Amino acid sequence: MKTKFIIIGAGPAGLSFATTLKKLGECSFVILEKEKESGGLCRSVMHNAAPIDTGGGHILDVRRKNVLDFIFSYMPENEWNFYDRNTKIVVDNHIISYPFEANIWQFPMEEQIEYLESIAKAALLQKEKPGHFIDWIYWKFGDKIADKYMIPYNQKIWSCDLNLLGTYWLEKLPDVSFRDTLASCLSRKFYGTLPGHAQFYYPKKQGYGEVFLRIAETLKEHIRYEYPVKELDVTNRIINREFTADYIVNTAPWVEFSEKMPDDISKLVKALQYTSVDIDYYAEPSDTDAHWTYYASPDLSYHRKIHRDNIVAGSSGYWTETNAKRRNKKGLFHFENPYAYPLNTMDKPSTISALLSKMEKYHIFGLGRWGEWEHYNSDVVIERGIQMAEKLIKK
Numbered sequence: 001m002k003t004k005f006i007i008i009g010a011g012p013a014g015l016s017f018a019t020t021l022k023k024l025g026e027c028s029f030v031i032l033e034k035e036k037e038s039g040g041l042c043r044s045v046m047h048n049a050a051p052i053d054t055g056g057g058h059i060l061d062v063r064r065k066n067v068l069d070f071i072f073s074y075m076p077e078n079e080w081n082f083y084d085r086n087t088k089i090v091v092d093n094h095i096i097s098y099p100f101e102a103n104i105w106q107f108p109m110e111e112q113i114e115y116l117e118s119i120a121k122a123a124l125l126q127k128e129k130p131g132h133f134i135d136w137i138y139w140k141f142g143d144k145i146a147d148k149y150m151i152p153y154n155q156k157i158w159s160c161d162l163n164l165l166g167t168y169w170l171e172k173l174p175d176v177s178f179r180d181t182l183a184s185c186l187s188r189k190f191y192g193t194l195p196g197h198a199q200f201y202y203p204k205k206q207g208y209g210e211v212f213l214r215i216a217e218t219l220k221e222h223i224r225y226e227y228p229v230k231e232l233d234v235t236n237r238i239i240n241r242e243f244t245a246d247y248i249v250n251t252a253p254w255v256e257f258s259e260k261m262p263d264d265i266s267k268l269v270k271a272l273q274y275t276s277v278d279i280d281y282y283a284e285p286s287d288t289d290a291h292w293t294y295y296a297s298p299d300l301s302y303h304r305k306i307h308r309d310n311i312v313a314g315s316s317g318y319w320t321e322t323n324a325k326r327r328n329k330k331g332l333f334h335f336e337n338p339y340a341y342p343l344n345t346m347d348k349p350s351t352i353s354a355l356l357s358k359m360e361k362y363h364i365f366g367l368g369r370w371g372e373w374e375h376y377n378s379d380v381v382i383e384r385g386i387q388m389a390e391k392l393i394k395k
């Protein structure tokens with residue numbers, strides 16, 4: 001079968017790309033999706049009369065007006081609740097608000113002094129910004145935040161040797177200066193700029209995945225479900241020896257179909273690393289008013305709890321996020337996502353850039369979290385999907 005475009009994956013990136021093509025009058029496209037439903041990592045299920053996000057907790061960030069317009073055109077704003085973020089961190093036996101450095105004032109006085117002293121010592125030693133993530137943690141926060149929170153938490157979430165990770169992606173983390181930390185301890189209140197997702201939307205009744213089901217419904221004649229792409233003949237742009245197109249847009253992890261690619265391309269794909277997320281639901285009520293809580297302790301297998309009962313009115317329970325390497329307990333409902341986070345290894349920027357430019361020569365484009373191997377959130381991939389469709393349609 002031949003079309004102008006093939007889109008691999010019906011997650012937010014593939015769906016926003018495809019709907020934009022359609023809006024611009026291009027209907028010669030097919031979406032090939034491995035699962036039996038759209039939404040990718042943003043999918044949800046209903047369990048115990050309320051939603052669980054199977055890819056881990058997902059909320060809609062408010063910062064991209066064009067993306068909100070896009071989303072609300074499928075699921076009107078009055079079907080969403082709007083929240084000011086309330087999230088916590090548990091370290092030892094203490095619970096403080098997120099982000100850590102802006103809320104040290106919530107620790108007992110002795111602890112505050114130790115944290116401030118260690119940040120101040122790190123500040124006095126300031127050298128050039130390190131290239132390795134683990135060195136950056138000590139450089140930026142000092143020993144105490146590093147040892148109590150940053151190292152154990154990051155060890156849990158990435159589950160890899162932290163020395164493999166670079167620092168080029170750290171604008172994702174809140175940037176609180178020592179001056180802000182000091183001011184917040186002296187004034188005993190949050191000080192500085194608010195972190196990402198400071199305000200967010202979540203659907204009133206369904207999970208986050210609902211909006212992507214609605215978008216997919218408008219494309220249903222174009223989507224082939226339960227159709228995993230296993231083979232990509234790069235030079236001839238043929239998929240599974242069945243589909244061909246003038247342009248292929250890939251939003252799935254490249255490693256899914258790297259086997260028969262040319263050696264130079266396959267080598268690049270195999271250098272891209274990733275980690276998983278497993279989620280487990282428990283029915284007990286949450287003992288907090290937070291929307292979610294981060295856990296640094298290596299003794300707990302999970303790194304985050306999503307307090308569903310504080311996000312969806314009338315719901316009960318919470319779910320935990322861990323990964324395949326650490327999970328030691330199954331909840332009442334559980335779900336495994338083998339692909340959750342692209343790993344920001346030291347050489348990833350050069351690897352993905354070489355891969356994408358080689359692929360473009362064959363009119364194959366990477367889009368979204370996996371196509372571009374970036375920690376993009378759904379609002380970002382939606383925006384990028386719209387922009388890529390507007391660009392490629394002119395070719």
Ligand SMILES: Cc1cc2nc3c(=O)[nH]c(=O)nc-3n(C[C@H](O)[C@H](O)[C@H](O)COP(=O)(O)OP(=O)(O)OC[C@H]3O[C@@H](n4cnc5c(N)ncnc54)[C@H](O)[C@@H]3O)c2cc1C
Pocket residue numbers: 008009010011012013014032033034035038039040041042055056057058059060061227228229230251252253256257277321340341367368369370371375376377378379381
């Ligand atoms: C724990 C966690 C929490 C997150 N929280 C948030 C949040 O709060 N807010 C937010 O906006 N974003 C959040 N994100 C990010 C969000 O999940 C991604 O930005 C978004 O899902 C990326 O969309 P995508 O379409 O690029 O990729 P995906 O959603 O991964 O979609 C890729 C699609 O490709 C399909 N596919 C895979 N392999 C194949 C194959 N071989 N053949 C055919 N199809 C295939 C998949 O089934 C999937 O449908 C979070 C991510 C994680 C892991």
